[in-house]
Amino acid sequence: MPTYANRYISNLTRETYALILAGGRGSRLHELTDWRAKPATFFGGKFRIIDFPLSNCINSGIRRVGIATQYKSHSLIRHINRAWGHFKKELGESVEILPASQRYGDGWYAGTADAVYQNMDIIRHELPKYVMILSGDHVYRMDYGALLAKHVESKADMTVCCIEVPVEEAAGQFGVMTVDKDMRVRRFDEKPEHPSQIPGKPGQTLASMGNYIFNTDFLFEQLDIEANIEGSSKDFGHDVIPRIIEKHRVFAYPFCDPSDCHEAYWRDVGTLDSFWQANIELIEPEPKLDVYDDNWPIWTYQEQTAPAKFVFDQDTRRGIAIDSCVAGGCIVSGSTVKRSMLFSQVRVHSYCYIDEAVILPGAIINRNCTVKKAIIDRHVILPEGIEIGVDHKKDKANGFRVTEKGVVLVTRDMIAKYLAEKVTKDAIVEASLG
Numbered sequence: 001m002p003t004y005a006n007r008y009i010s011n012l013t014r015e016t017y018a019l020i021l022a023g024g025r026g027s028r029l030h031e032l033t034d035w036r037a038k039p040a041t042f043f044g045g046k047f048r049i050i051d052f053p054l055s056n057c058i059n060s061g062i063r064r065v066g067i068a069t070q071y072k073s074h075s076l077i078r079h080i081n082r083a084w085g086h087f088k089k090e091l092g093e094s095v096e097i098l099p100a101s102q103r104y105g106d107g108w109y110a111g112t113a114d115a116v117y118q119n120m121d122i123i124r125h126e127l128p129k130y131v132m133i134l135s136g137d138h139v140y141r142m143d144y145g146a147l148l149a150k151h152v153e154s155k156a157d158m159t160v161c162c163i164e165v166p167v168e169e170a171a172g173q174f175g176v177m178t179v180d181k182d183m184r185v186r187r188f189d190e191k192p193e194h195p196s197q198i199p200g201k202p203g204q205t206l207a208s209m210g211n212y213i214f215n216t217d218f219l220f221e222q223l224d225i226e227a228n229i230e231g232s233s234k235d236f237g238h239d240v241i242p243r244i245i246e247k248h249r250v251f252a253y254p255f256c257d258p259s260d261c262h263e264a265y266w267r268d269v270g271t272l273d274s275f276w277q278a279n280i281e282l283i284e285p286e287p288k289l290d291v292y293d294d295n296w297p298i299w300t301y302q303e304q305t306a307p308a309k310f311v312f313d314q315d316t317r318r319g320i321a322i323d324s325c326v327a328g329g330c331i332v333s334g335s336t337v338k339r340s341m342l343f344s345q346v347r348v349h350s351y352c353y354i355d356e357a358v359i360l361p362g363a364i365i366n367r368n369c370t371v372k373k374a375i376i377d378r379h380v381i382l383p384e385g386i387e388i389g390v391d392h393k394k395d396k397a398n399g400f401r402v403t404e405k406g407v408v409l410v411t412r413d414m415i416a417k418y419l420a421e422k423v424t425k426d427a428i429v430e431a432s433l434g
Helices: 006-015 026-033 051-060 074-084 112-117 120-126 142-154 216-227 236-245 272-281 392-397 411-434
Strands: 016-021 064-069 095-098 132-136 158-166 177-178 185-190 204-215 250-252 309-311 320-322 332-335 336-338 354-361 370-376 408-410
Touching: 006 016, 006 074, 006 142, 016 051, 016 112, 016 120, 016 142, 051 064, 051 132, 051 142, 064 074, 064 120, 074 095, 112 120, 112 132, 112 204, 112 216, 112 236, 120 216, 120 411, 132 142, 132 216, 142 204, 142 250, 158 236, 177 272, 185 236, 204 216, 216 236, 272 370, 332 408, 370 392, 408 411
Parallel strands: 016 064, 016 132, 064 095, 158 250, 309 332, 320 336, 336 354, 354 370, 370 408
Antiparallel strands: 132 204, 158 204, 177 185, 177 204
């Protein structure tokens, strides 16, 4: 028999509508998001980033979800339709795509608050008691039921999810807040250059995760006010939260590991370095993010692929993968793969050496290639004999992007340009010899 606490949280989740903001470009990922929104970016061998907040909703019992899309959303919409299109509206559950459609004016989504404002009629039709607004581009596992319960128990008008991060990591990147002993928010600064530190914890600051809960009537009231403020950027962090904290009950909810109340896993994979690092972390024997936990599964669209295969066992070529994750449909033929993440249907031909690489679906690594500390984008075909991540000066000369921490990004457009320039150079050399 379910306990009172379970029934209490179950009732709260049924009365909640979740809106996932998934229209961001992710400009700090550079060419990796040239043709896809950041929430549609691949992660963890078989998932997309959007799968994590969506799975959190479903696992928490929140079955009414809207996804606000905008920037280059085709691949995101296709993934949502394939992976999340099976919910039954007649059973009180739905995952709906809400593209920017100029319901309240001539512009597209101007900010996070405006994205919600332009979908108020859809949310109102659902008659929720609470509205949960979630960022669609972070990787984490979280039970939103506990968050909802705390929101109600504290009699909050709004609750902001937060996490402790180093000051240098938050500077210019995250909204940070100052709270009192009851966790009521007393100050909120959006992406300050010098974040305030947590009292008693030097070097740490309380950063917003971009996840909020509102009482529905209060949310609509504040969005109507914000829509009529001239010069507002219509953003929760920049405008709404700083405006309401003095007169309304805004509380912070610290996100921590429920097993020991220590720091929980949460990654903003918004840079190439953090994207590479978060993927490589998953190959550890006991990664902080356990995607193998059947009690909290990460749902996604699963392609029907053959098992991963490793072929040839000869002294000169042996197909092996060491401390790596290799998805279905991959073939490693006579090559060595170490500490790498291979997504579905990657082909690694003979005599290659792959080390600390994140290789996205459908990429082909031809013979005699060396790839170190790199991100290889989807469907890239590496020409035979190329070296990536061995000499960064050469990488840059070849047109690849090299980050401050030495991660090399290679996309299809980069390879096409590299091959075109190589053909031209070879033709010039041949002409000079002729």
